[in-house]
Structure formats: structure tokens, C-alpha cells
Amino acid sequence: MRKTCLNMIYELAKQDERIVFVGSDLGPGLLDDMKTEMPERFYMEGVSEQNIIGMAAGLAMEGFIPYVNTIATFITRRCFEQVAVDLCLHDLPVRLIGNGGGLVYAPLGPTHLAVEDIGIMRTLPNMAIVSPSDAEEMKSFMRNSVEWPHPIYIRLGKGGDPVIFDDSRPFELGKASTLRDGGDVRIISSGIMSKHCMDAAKLLADRNISAGVVHMPTVKPVDVDAVLAASDGKLIVTVEEHFRTGGLGSAVADVLVDANRIPELGVLRLGIEDRFPTKYGSQDEQLEQYQLHPAGIAQQIEDALAQRSEDT
Amino acid sequence: MSLIEIFRVLYDDVLKHRPDEPLWPDRDRCILSKGHGCLAIYVLLASHGYFPTQELRTFCRFPSFLGGHPERGKVPGVEASTGALGHGLSIGVGTALALRIxxxxxxxxxxxxxxxxxxxxxxxxxxxxAxxxxxxxxxxxxxxKIQSYGRTSEVLELEPLLDKWRAFGFEARECDGHDVGALRDLLSNPLSESKPGLILAHTVKGKGIPFAENDPTWHHKSRLSPEQIETLYAALSEEG
Structure with a gap:
């Protein structure tokens, strides 16, 4: 997904002279072709995230469309004020590409995890948040990203993530897509979690629980119609590789509360508890720890259904 | 008050700008990074006809477009919304790169x-x-040399400041920031053909108001008694 995203910047830049790349201190050889062919539109500016954001703002004020890339947590936590003021207050078309969204950097510990990135970005007016499921969806999104007139935060997965995107339905910013139809349970997810949710839905089907899956790659602006449509089921479940606070689950809950459309058995928000992760290992190991792997998701849904049905 | 000659020289003598076309693509860009000094730029913008001078009287009032920090898109001629400190130079770098491209x-x-x-x-x-x-x-x-709490030398020493900027790759010069001739000499042309320029303008906080000059308690003062207002006018008349 990361490689596809960066390659797309180069491809788009060949067709559109407004596109520039701004990186921090990324891996050697990154976008070498772009650097060679269009050096005036390739910038690698060092470990200076605050400056990078301000610089991108300056470029955007003059009509350029900067694609900025560094590690997700540094592009959200480190330079929040620059993102808020320089990009969002000015409402500039800068794209922030965060490497290692969620638990990708599990072995590197909590300084490098991005499990509150979406919550941080959701607080900012004008900011859009996109969390694609795989490289194919990334490609479709990137083509659509150029003309979006506002800032966008793009959350990248680890790479090599299984492809679930159906290219007969091109990416549209702000629109969700139904991956699996209805039933009593409606699962809403984004990023790589949508694949896990599809697998969880199959496990649930084996237990005679029918679960639909809505993939919501745009967390902001949230697809209100898709959320409200999901409230027709008995239970809405949100699943995210993020703290339960402030992310997709909160976005969905906001819509349901504001519209007073809480499903019969309520909303189950699955995600990471409100504590800094203490373990290392791999992304998959961490997901399993938080019961965000397919079996864990299925089990939590089954338990909630049983519990809540008994309560009502 | 410490800023006014800097802006007077920039807008009167240095900047290429068109008040009737604030976004003229070939204009020079002037970014007030210390947004709290916005009154100085508002006065110069009004003086050059970017907006009617009487609007200055609405400063910071609820419906006014002239807030306590300047905002791009609201105030004609303001290039960037600033107020949170330390943003302007990065925006300036991006703008300078864009203009070069x-x-x-x-x-x-x-x-x-x-x-x-x-x-x-x-x-x-x-x-x-650089x-x-x-x-x-x-x-x-x-x-x-005065920030909110007190003297810069006491809060967080900046010296040797010219040497620092030179070490960071700038062509750095200093002048009396109230000497319009000296400012004009330094601002009129780039200081170097290959380096960014830095002008350290030595100024006096509250310049022209004897009882406020160099007094940190005037840094944020916004509520004035009628007597203080009268004394201010008297001081300005004496300056003449």
C-alpha cells in the first residue's frame, strides 16, 4: 500500500505540474525517478516535521498540491499545531501520508504506534481522513485525491495487505461501500480491518449469525447515509485498529446519536483500550491481543449479541 | 510600535504590490509571523488602500475582519494566518520555493x-x-529584546544572535529598526545572490510613547484608562 501510494505520487506528478513531494528522512532511494526527472518538485527535508508542514502550506498557497510523507505518529502528534493552523485553518490541499498507521510498528513500541492518529485528525475542521484497505484501493483513491480542495490525512497500512477492493467501484472520498450484505449485525470498519471483518463475518455465518460488512475508508467526512442505513440492523459493530476513543467508532456513534437512530441492540465499538500498548511483537500479535483478529472480532460480536439479547 | 518603521518602509518603498489586486501573482509576499503585531500591518494596509481606514476602529470587535491576529482570506493583503508563533518562516520557505519553481x-x-x-x-x-x-x-x-515575561536575555538568551543566523547559512545584517534609511538600504535588494537574508532590526518596544518604552508590562496591554489614553495622545503630539 505504501509503495503503491508513493509510486502514484510520481505517476500523478508526471501528468500534473502542481504535484510536489515533501518527505522527512525516509529510506534511501525513495522516489528516485521523481527526484531525477523533476528535482524541483521533490523535497527531502530531514527530521523537521513542523517545518515540513509549514513549507507544504507555503507551496499550496501558491497553487501546488504537496504530498507529504513521514511516519504517521510524527505527522499527527509532532506537528499538530502546524497541521491545525497552517493546513486546516488555511484550508489548503495538502496530503499527509502517514506510514505505519495503527499497530504496524508494533516491534518499535508506543512511541511509533499510531493508534490515536485518526482521533487527532478528526478534531480538525476541513481535514479529511482516508484509511484504504489495500494497494488497489489506494491506487483508486490516489487518482481521486488530486482535485479534493481540502487537506487529507492518508493512513497507510503495512504493505502486502490482502486485496479486497473491487475496482468496478472506484473510490469516492466520503463514500462507504458494502462488502457483504445485511443481517442482524452490521459491521463498519476501515483500513485493513475490513478484511478481518469479512473473515469474522464468515466465522459468524458458521454460527448462524448473519453479519453484513460496510467498508468505510473515509473516516471523515463520514458517510452519514451509510451509517444510517446500517442502523436498520439489530446491532452495529465498529472495528478499528485505533483507540476506541475518537476514531471510526466515535464517528459512527456521533452520527447515530445526532440522528437518534440507535439500533435495537445498540452499538458495539471494538478497538484498542485506553492504555498505551505495553507489548512488542508483530502487528498481527498485537491485533490478536486486542481481540481484533477475525476470531476475536467474531467472538466479541457473538458474546455481545447473546448478552444484549438477554438484557432486552 | 517597534514594528511600524519596518512595515512603513516595506509597503512604501520595497514591496511590489497592488492594493487593488491583493493576490496579484507577481507581488512580493510579506508574512507577519509575529501575528500579535498585526495592528502595524493593518495600519499600513489601510494606508495603502487595501481597505478603508475607518475599519481600523473595529479592531477586535465581534463582527470585524480585523482580529487580534491576522487572517488570510479575511484581511486583503494578509498572506498568512498567524498568531501561534514559529510558523511564518516555514510558510515563507514553501512560498519562496514555489515562486522559484x-x-x-x-x-x-x-x-x-x-x-x-x-x-x-x-x-x-x-x-x-539555507x-x-x-x-x-x-x-x-x-x-x-522584550518578550511577554520580561527581557529576552533573562527569559531565554538569544545572543550571539547574528552569529547564530550566519551559522545557519543566512546572510545576516543588523540595523536600527527605527531608522527608515537604514531599513530601506537593507530591504531594497536581496542581501545575497545565493543565501537567504536576515535583518536583525534593533528596535524599542513601545517606541514613541516615553512611559511605555521598554516596559514589559505594556506587551499585552489592551485596557487603558481615559487618563492613559490622553497621555498617549499627548506623547504622540509631542513626537509630532
Whole structure:
């Protein structure tokens, strides 16, 4: 997904002279072709995230469309004020590409995890948040990203993530897509979690629980119609590789509360508890720890259904 | 007050600008990074006809477009919304790069405060400006040597300040920031053909109001008694 995203910047830049790349201190050889062919539109500016954001703002004020890339947590936590003021207050078309969204950097510990990135970005007016499921969806999104007139935060997965995107339905910013139809349970997810949710839905089907899956790659602006449509089921479940606070689950809950459309058995928000992760290992190991792997998701849904049905 | 001559010289004698076309693509860009000094730029913009002078009387009032910090898109002639410190130089770097890509000969000026350069982001931007040899970028520091809590030498020592900017790759000069001739000499042309420029303008906080000069308690003062207002007018008349 990361490689596809960066390659797309180069491809788009060949067709559109407004596109520039701004990186921090990324891996050697990154976008070498772009650097060679269009050096005036390739910038690698060092470990200076605050400056990078301000610089991108300056470029955007003059009509350029900067694609900025560094590690997700540094592009959200480190330079929040620059993102808020320089990009969002000015409402500039800068794209922030965060490497290692969620638990990708599990072995590197909590300084490098991005499990509150979406919550941080959701607080900012004008900011859009996109969390694609795989490289194919990334490609479709990137083509659509150029003309979006506002800032966008793009959350990248680890790479090599299984492809679930159906290219007969091109990416549209702000629109969700139904991956699996209805039933009593409606699962809403984004990023790589949508694949896990599809697998969880199959496990649930084996237990005679029918679960639909809505993939919501745009967390902001949230697809209100898709959320409200999901409230027709008995239970809405949100699943995210993020703290339960402030992310997709909160976005969905906001819509349901504001519209007073809480499903019969309520909303189950699955995600990471409100504590800094203490373990290392791999992304998959961490997901399993938080019961965000397919079996864990299925089990939590089954338990909630049983519990809540008994309560009502 | 410490800023006024800097802006007077910029808008009267240095900047290429068109008040009736604030977004003229070939204009020079002037970014007030120390946004709290906005009254000085508002006065110059009004004086050049960017908006009617009487609007100045609405400053900071609820429906006014002239807030306590300047906002792009609200105030004609304001290039960037500033107020949170340490943002302007990075925006200036991006703007200067953009103008270079577009092959425009416009210049970029960024006006910073001395307290403002406590911010690490300023020094990130300084390294970036020097890396890119941004000779079309000129930074000016309003060096009145007083920040909110007190003297800069006591809060966070800045000296040796010219040497620091030179070490960061700037062509750095200093002058009396109230000497319009000296300012004009330094601002009229880029200080170097290959480096970004830095002008350390030695100024006096509250310049022209004897009882407020160099007094940190006037840094944020906004509520004035009728007697104080009268004394202010009297001081200005004496200056004449």
C-alpha cells in the first residue's frame, strides 16, 4: 500500500505540474525517478516535521498540491499545531501520508504506534481522513485525491495487505461501500480491518449469525447515509485498529446519536483500550491481543449479541 | 510600535504590490509571523488602500475582519494566518520555493519577533531556507529584546544572535529598526545572490510613547484608562 501510494505520487506528478513531494528522512532511494526527472518538485527535508508542514502550506498557497510523507505518529502528534493552523485553518490541499498507521510498528513500541492518529485528525475542521484497505484501493483513491480542495490525512497500512477492493467501484472520498450484505449485525470498519471483518463475518455465518460488512475508508467526512442505513440492523459493530476513543467508532456513534437512530441492540465499538500498548511483537500479535483478529472480532460480536439479547 | 518603521518602509518603498489586486501573482509576499503585531500591518494596509481606514476602529470587535491576529482570506493583503508563533518562516520557505519553481522574481519577507525565535520550528525552517539557497527570502527580526515575561536575555538568551543566523547559512545584517534609511538600504535588494537574508532590526518596544518604552508590562496591554489614553495622545503630539 505504501509503495503503491508513493509510486502514484510520481505517476500523478508526471501528468500534473502542481504535484510536489515533501518527505522527512525516509529510506534511501525513495522516489528516485521523481527526484531525477523533476528535482524541483521533490523535497527531502530531514527530521523537521513542523517545518515540513509549514513549507507544504507555503507551496499550496501558491497553487501546488504537496504530498507529504513521514511516519504517521510524527505527522499527527509532532506537528499538530502546524497541521491545525497552517493546513486546516488555511484550508489548503495538502496530503499527509502517514506510514505505519495503527499497530504496524508494533516491534518499535508506543512511541511509533499510531493508534490515536485518526482521533487527532478528526478534531480538525476541513481535514479529511482516508484509511484504504489495500494497494488497489489506494491506487483508486490516489487518482481521486488530486482535485479534493481540502487537506487529507492518508493512513497507510503495512504493505502486502490482502486485496479486497473491487475496482468496478472506484473510490469516492466520503463514500462507504458494502462488502457483504445485511443481517442482524452490521459491521463498519476501515483500513485493513475490513478484511478481518469479512473473515469474522464468515466465522459468524458458521454460527448462524448473519453479519453484513460496510467498508468505510473515509473516516471523515463520514458517510452519514451509510451509517444510517446500517442502523436498520439489530446491532452495529465498529472495528478499528485505533483507540476506541475518537476514531471510526466515535464517528459512527456521533452520527447515530445526532440522528437518534440507535439500533435495537445498540452499538458495539471494538478497538484498542485506553492504555498505551505495553507489548512488542508483530502487528498481527498485537491485533490478536486486542481481540481484533477475525476470531476475536467474531467472538466479541457473538458474546455481545447473546448478552444484549438477554438484557432486552 | 517597534514594528511600524519596518512595515512603513516595506509597503512604501520595497514591496511590489497592488492594493487593488491583493493576490496579484507577481507581488512580493510579506508574512507577519509575529501575528500579535498585526495592528502595524493593518495600519499600513489601510494606508495603502487595501481597505478603508475607518475599519481600523473595529479592531477586535465581534463582527470585524480585523482580529487580534491576522487572517488570510479575511484581511486583503494578509498572506498568512498567524498568531501561534514559529510558523511564518516555514510558510515563507514553501512560498519562496514555489515562486522559484514558477520562475517569478517575487521576493518573500517574513517578519518575526525575538521571543518567537525561541520556537524550534524557526530553526528547522532556517536550515531548510539555507539548504535551498533561498536568496528570494528575507527574514526580519523585530529585536526589541522584550518578550511577554520580561527581557529576552533573562527569559531565554538569544545572543550571539547574528552569529547564530550566519551559522545557519543566512546572510545576516543588523540595523536600527527605527531608522527608515537604514531599513530601506537593507530591504531594497536581496542581501545575497545565493543565501537567504536576515535583518536583525534593533528596535524599542513601545517606541514613541516615553512611559511605555521598554516596559514589559505594556506587551499585552489592551485596557487603558481615559487618563492613559490622553497621555498617549499627548506623547504622540509631542513626537509630532
Amino acid at each position: 514558477q520562475k517569478r522574481d517575487s521576493r518573500v519577507f517574513v517578519i518575526m519577533g525575538d521571543g518567537e525565535i525561541n520556537e524550534g520550528s524557526v530553526w528547522e525552517a532556517a536550515m531548510s531556507a 539548504k535551498h539557497d533561498l536568496s528570494n527570502l528575507t527574514a526580519v527580526i523585530d529585536y526589541n
